[in-house]
Amino acid sequence: MFSSRLIPFCATVLCVALQSMASGQSTANDPVRMNQIQVIGSHNSYHVGIAPSEAKLMQEKNPTHFAGLDYHHRPLDQQFSSGIRQIELDVYADSRGGLYAHPQGPKNVAAAGLPADPEFDPQGLMNKPGFKVMHVQDFDYRSSCQPFTQCLEVVRAWSHAHPQHLPIYILVETKQSDMPAQYHAVSPEKFTSATFDALDAEIRSVFPPNELITPDDVRGNYKTLEEAVLHNGWPTLDQARGKIVFLMDQRPVGPIYLEGHPSLRGRVIFTNAQPGQSDCAFTEENDGTPAEIAALVRKGYLVRTRTDSDTKEARTNETAKRDAAFASGAQLLSTDYPASEPSPWSAYSVSLPDGAVARCNPVNKPASCNDAALENPASGK
DSSP, rough: OOOOOSSOOOOOHHHHHHHHHTTTTOTTOOOOTTTTEEEEEETTTOOOOOOOOHHHHHHHHHHHHHHHHHOOOOOOHHHHHTTTEEEEEEOOOOOSSSSTTTTTTHHHHHHHHHHOOOSSOOOOOSSSSSSOOSBBBBBBBBBBBOHHHHHHHHHHHHHHSTTTOOOEEEEEEOOOOOOGGGGOOOOOOHHHHHHHHHHHHHHHHOOOOBBOOOOOHHHSSSHHHHHHHHTOOOOOOHHHTEEEEEEEEOOGGHHHTTTTOOOGGGSSEEOOOTTSSTTTTTEEOOOOOOHHHHHHHHHHHHEEEOOOOHHHHHOOOOOOHHHHHHHTTSSSSSSOOTTTTOOOSSSSOOOOOOSSSEOOTTTTOTTTGGGGOOOTTTOOO
16 A cells, blocks of 8 residues: 655645545546445345245245245346346255255145146256255245256346446355255255365356456455455456356355365355455355444445345335445345335335446445446446
């Protein structure tokens, strides 16, 4: 960093810029970087809801649990066209194929004598090896796209049709938890370093390097990824337009993903890391206070937070959590109810002013940032 003591007097534009850098202030010439705006994201973006007969059974047996799952989203490309720039995909490893091909839900419907729900996998995609996208094995398993690579193909097709779009963030949640024994659910395949190698390979099979922003791209010549982002290392918006960024949701799997890849060297996905760790460029603060999140944003971290959860805010139009998230400066604001998919129970929804795709970040925007110049929702320009 420049020291203000080294610049006792300046009259040129260059010196003014150096003085601004020394004081931590931005100038009108500073480019807007990808961590200096806010965008809306969707939570469990693939989720199409639970089929009617299975929903009826779940409501009867556990209405509280069902209430938290009673939401759905439109196809990914439609979400992008309405302004979403961060999506979330839950992935299950299925290296041999067929592990999740015969869920418990339809069996329970038949046993209860209820009408059969529509077939969830008419093409037999679940029998093929590869990562699958769903919320909960056996019980909440319907997705707008399947398998994982097909979801990515939808993203890529929309991206190519809108080449100047702001970066799209794909939050990947790795699922491997067992259900209680009484549910008779399949035990998911566990994630190992080799499993993550396969996950990276699936991503790279869809997206070539020039369409991604990876940890290696951000780290540059710095020793660690964290050092880079603390020194303003995120790409500018001009550099990031048309690109895809992958983020890890589950923090506990970070050390496994890092095995053999210190500071995420050679990896595709940014881990959800604890600030202070060498791999920390992105971190989730779903329950952090606005002040805590703002402090992270000012330092240079990319932060995701949620504006609502489990349909609670949507049922009562409680906006305190949403409003705090906006004020915090978290760059990625995740919701089940973007403006294009508002709550069916109240006036609750989440959107930026005037339906914008993005706005200049209220915490760390540079003086050069102009809301109107960021992106048009439909055109990606």
